[in-house]
Amino acid sequence: MAQHYDFLVLGGGSGGLAAAKQASAHGARTALVEPNPLGGTCVNVGCVPKKVMWNAAEIAESLEDAPGYGFGVEGTSFDWGSLRAARAAYVERLNGIHRRNLEVAEVEHIQGKGRFLEPGKVAVNGDTVTADHILIATGGRPRIPDIPGAEHGITSDGFFELTEQPGRVAIIGSGYIAVELAGVLNALGTEVTMLLRREHLLGSFDSLVRESLMDAMSTAGVNFLTGVHMDSVERTAGGYLLSSQDGQQSGAFDQVIWAVGREASTADLGLETVGVETGPEGIVPVDALQNTNVSGIYAVGDVTGRTPLTPVAIAAGRRLADRLFGGRPEARMDYEDVPSVVFSHPPIGTVGLTEEEVEERYGQGGYQCHTTTFKDMYYAPLERKVPSAMKVLTVGPHEKLVGIHVIGRGADEMIQGFAVALKAGGTLQDLRNTVPIHPTASEELVLIG
Numbered sequence: 001m002a003q004h005y006d007f008l009v010l011g012g013g014s015g016g017l018a019a020a021k022q023a024s025a026h027g028a029r030t031a032l033v034e035p036n037p038l039g040g041t042c043v044n045v046g047c048v049p050k051k052v053m054w055n056a057a058e059i060a061e062s063l064e065d066a067p068g069y070g071f072g073v074e075g076t077s078f079d080w081g082s083l084r085a086a087r088a089a090y091v092e093r094l095n096g097i098h099r100r101n102l103e104v105a106e107v108e109h110i111q112g113k114g115r116f117l118e119p120g121k122v123a124v125n126g127d128t129v130t131a132d133h134i135l136i137a138t139g140g141r142p143r144i145p146d147i148p149g150a151e152h153g154i155t156s157d158g159f160f161e162l163t164e165q166p167g168r169v170a171i172i173g174s175g176y177i178a179v180e181l182a183g184v185l186n187a188l189g190t191e192v193t194m195l196l197r198r199e200h201l202l203g204s205f206d207s208l209v210r211e212s213l214m215d216a217m218s219t220a221g222v223n224f225l226t227g228v229h230m231d232s233v234e235r236t237a238g239g240y241l242l243s244s245q246d247g248q249q250s251g252a253f254d255q256v257i258w259a260v261g262r263e264a265s266t267a268d269l270g271l272e273t274v275g276v277e278t279g280p281e282g283i284v285p286v287d288a289l290q291n292t293n294v295s296g297i298y299a300v301g302d303v304t305g306r307t308p309l310t311p312v313a314i315a316a317g318r319r320l321a322d323r324l325f326g327g328r329p330e331a332r333m334d335y336e337d338v339p340s341v342v343f344s345h346p347p348i349g350t351v352g353l354t355e356e357e358v359e360e361r362y363g364q365g366g367y368q369c370h371t372t373t374f375k376d377m378y379y380a381p382l383e384r385k386v387p388s389a390m391k392v393l394t395v396g397p398h399e400k401l402v403g404i405h406v407i408g409r410g411a412d413e414m415i416q417g418f419a420v421a422l423k424a425g426g427t428l429q430d431l432r433n434t435v436p437i438h439p440t441a442s443e444e445l446v447l448i449g
Contacts, residue, residue, distance in 0.1 A: 005031045007324070008122060008131035010114045010269065013040020015301030015313030016137030017098060021105040022321035031108040031131075033124050037091075038098035038109075040139050041302070042310040044091060045157045050180060052087045054343045057187035061345070068382040078188060080165040087160075116270035119294060133296055133324055136276075136284055137317065138269065140262040140302035143281070145172075149233030152240055153256035156181065166190055166255035170242055172230060173259030174201045176342045179213065181257060183345035186222050193223040193250065195230070195242065202342070206354035206405040208371060212389045213344055213407060219386075220345065225250060264303045281305070289332050290320045300333075307338050339419035341412045346386050349415025352403035352422050358393050367402070368394045370428070370449035376409045376441050388441055392428065392448050399428035404445070414442040 007023040009016045012034025024030040037044055056078075066073045102109050112125040122129045142155035154161075156177050167190060171182050174196045186192045194201075194217075201217075202210040218224060229245040239252030264282035271278055277293045279285050283305035290298045298320055301313035316333040323331040339351035358367045370392045379385045388408025395402050401422040406415055421430060428449055436443030 002121070002128040002130045003031070005029045005108075005129070005131040007031075007133050007135070007321070008114075008129060009033065009135045009137055010122070011040065011135075011137035011139060011301070011303075012036070012038040012098070012109075013137060013139045013301060013313065014042050014310045015139075015317040016040070016135065017102070017317075018314040019135055019137065019300060019317030019321045020107045021101065022318045023325050024105045024107045026321060026325035028321075028325040030106075031110055031129065032102065033110045033112060033114040033122070033129075035111060035113045037095040038102070039091075039094055041141075043094050043098070045160050047310055048094065049087050049091055049160050050184075051343060052083075052090065053184045054180065056083055057184045057345060060187045060189070065382050065384060068384075078165075080188075081163065084163065113268070115268065116274045116276075119274050120296060133298065135317075135320065136266070136269065136271075136292070136297065136299040136303055137301050137313070138265040138303050140308065141265050142177075142258065143261045143263050144258050145230060145260055147230055147232055149235070150258070152233045152235050153258045155258050159257060162255070166253075168239065168253045169193070169255045169257060170195060170240070170250065170253040171257045171259055172228075172242075173261070174198065174203065175259060175261065176202065176344070178257075178259035179217070179342065179344045181259065182222055183217065183220075183343075186217070186220055187345055191223075192221075193225060193253070195228040195250070196224065196226045197229060199226045202348075204354075205342075205348070205350065206391060206403070207356065208389055208391045209348045209350065209405050209407040212373075212387065213342075213346070213348065216346055216386055216407075217344075262302070262308070264305065266303060279305070289323060290316060307335055309338065309340055312338055337419070337423050339415050341415060343412065346388070346408050347410075347412040349406045349411040349413075349418075350404070351415060351419040352401070353393060354403060354405070355391065355393055358395065358402060362395050366395065368399055368428075368449075370394070372444050372448050374441075374444060377439050378409055388444070390445055390448060392431070392445065394428050401426050401428065401431075406445070408441060410441050414445070418442075418445060 006028035007030045009020045009032040020030050020032045063073050114122045114124045170193050171178050172195045182192050201214050231243045231245045234241045240256050241251040243249050266282040284299040286299050286304050300316040302308040319331040319333050322328040337352050342348040373389045376388050391405045393403035404418050431446045434446045436446045
C-alpha cells in the first residue's frame with residue numbers, strides 16, 4: 001500500500017528543507033525525498049564551502065599586508081589538505097544538523113530519488129508514495145560544454161574535491177562562480193587564467209562593479225583572455241592545452257575549471273510523464289505563487305531559474321507552505337529588489353536595478369546616478385591599494401532609491417542594511433539625513449551625491 005502525505009518535497013536543498021519544515025509546523029503530514037547529503041548545493045558544493053575558501057584567501061591577503069602594519073610574518077605556509085579536511089568536517093556537521101532538524105520538525109526523510117509516475121504519485125526506492133501536494137526543489141547542477149576533451153575539466157563541484165592545490169589553472173567563464181573561484185585560487189598562490197567569451201566579467205551586473213572588479217583582479221595577477229570561443233581541450237604530458245575556434249592555443253594548465261553556467265536538475269524526474277512543462281536548461285516555469293502548469297505540483301529554488309540564491313529559495317519555500325497549509329492564500333515570494341553578494345576579491349554587494357536597467361525602464365535623463373571611488377583606510381599604510389567604488393541610482397523628484405552597487409572591502413556586509421532602505425522605499429535624502437559612522441567605508445554611501 002502506498003504511503004500518503006499531505007505534502008511531498010523532492011529535494012533536500014535550502015528551498016525544500018524550508019518548505020518541508022514550515023508545512024509540518026502548520027500540521028501537514030510531510031515527507032522529504034533526497035538521495036544525497038542534506039543541504040543541497042549551498043551546504044555541500046556551494047555557498048558554505050565557498051565562503052570557507054574565501055575566508056582562507058582573505059587571511060592570505062592579510063598575511064601579505066601584515067608587514068605594512070608592523071607585523072613580522074616570515075615563514076608562514078599554507079596547507080591545502082588541512083583546510084580541505086576542516087572544511088569537509090564543517091559541511092558534515094551541517095548535514096547532521098539538517099537531519100536532526102527534520103526529525104525535530106517531524107518531517108520524514110526518505111533517502112532516495114523520486115520519479116513521477118502520475119500526478120500525485122511518485123516512485124522512490126521501488127516504493128510508491130502519494131501526496132496531495134508535491135514540490136519540486138531539486139536545484140541545479142553545473143553545465144559542461146559539448147566540445148572535444150571537455151571531460152578533462154572539472155566544475156565547481158569538482159573544485160571542492162581537489163586534494164591538492166593546482167599550480168596553474170584555467171577558468172572558463174565570466175559569471176560569479178568563475179570570479180569567486182579565480183579570486184580564491186589567485187590569493188592562495190595559484191597562477192590563474194580566465195577565458196571569457198566576451199570582453200568583461202559579470203555581464204548582468206552594473207558596469208561600475210564589473211569594470212572595477214576586472215581592473216582589481218588584473219592588478220592582483222589574474223590573467224584574462226577575452227573573446228575566446230572554446231573549441232577543445234587536449235591532455236598532454238605537460239598539462240592541458242586549450243584551443244579556441246580561431247585556432248589560438250593557451251596552456252599548459254594543471255587544471256581546467258568549467259564555470260559556464262548551470263542547468264536545472266530535472267532530467268530524471270519523469271516530468272514528461274505528468275505533463276509538467278520545462279524550459280531552457282531544464283527549468284520548471286512557475287507563476288507568482290510557485291504553481292507549475294499541473295495542479296498540485298509546485299517548484300521553488302534554482303530549478304525555477306528565478307533568482308538562484310539560497311535565501312530566495314528558503315523564502316519561496318516557506319511562503320508556499322504558508323499558502324498551502326497556513327491559511328495565507330495570498331502568500332508569495334517577492335522577487336523584486338533582492339540583494340546579493342559576489343564573494344570576489346574585492347567583494348561586491350548589490351541591490352535593485354543596474355544603470356543599464358534603469359535607463360531602459362525610465363529613459364536616458366529619467367534617473368539620477370551618483371558615484372564615488374576611494375581608497376579604503378585599511379590600505380593607508382600599505383603598498384597594495386584596492387579601490388572601492390559605489391553607485392546609487394535614483395528616480396523621480398524625491399530621488400527614490402532604485403539601485404545600490406558597491407565593490408570594495410566590506411561590501412559584502414554593508415549591503416544588507418542599505419538593501420532595507422531601498423526595499424522600504426527610501427530616498428537619497430534619507431541617506432543624507434543619516435549621520436555617517438566614521439571612519440568606515442559605508443559612510444561614503446550616506447555622503448554620496
